[in-house]
Amino acid sequence: MTSDCGRHVAICTLWLEPEDYPKLLGSADLGVSLHTSTSGLDLPMRVLDMYGCGLPVCALGFACLPELVRDGENGRVFHTSEELAQLLLALLAPTPEAARALSRLTEGVAKTEAGRPRWAQNWDTAAAPLLVPSPAAEPRPARSWLSLLLLLLLLAAPLVALLAAMAERWAV
Secondary structure, X not given: OOOOXXXXXXXXXXXXXXXXXXXXXXXXXXXXXXXXXXXXXXXXXXHHHHHHOOOOEEEEOOOOHHHOOOEOOOEXXXXXXXXXXXXXXXXXXXXXXXXXXXXXXXXXXXXXXHHOOOHHHHHHHHHHHHHOOOOOOOOXXXXXXXXXXXXXXXXXXXXXXXXXXXXXXXXX
């Protein structure tokens, strides 16, 4: 392949309404992620969107990307524009080899996604135990009248001061 492989490729971006975004992803054969991470620790959520639609991705490489994109299994990783051009050609060219390579990556996405816990499963195991009291949990003891009165006094003083300041400001 020649070094001017990507010379005739243009990438255009457009604004999509939220309801059109999954339609666009669902009609694509391959996703491209140009996400970069200043910390090297954040993952591109768009890649998860693409995986959710069954799309393999070509993603710009950085430190923690292998947590999400396994090169050659559920996507491909590139570091330069030339590498991206080569990958696009290798995966989207009208050849049987490109079709097989893209199919392998698509199957890898399906396999990866089948093993990934869904939102509801994550909620049940990670967030719900922290945010939703279980029925078996002991009820909290009722607060005494004295503690409620003290709480009201603590809250009332700043509120009274705020109301007084507002009245003074708007007084004619």
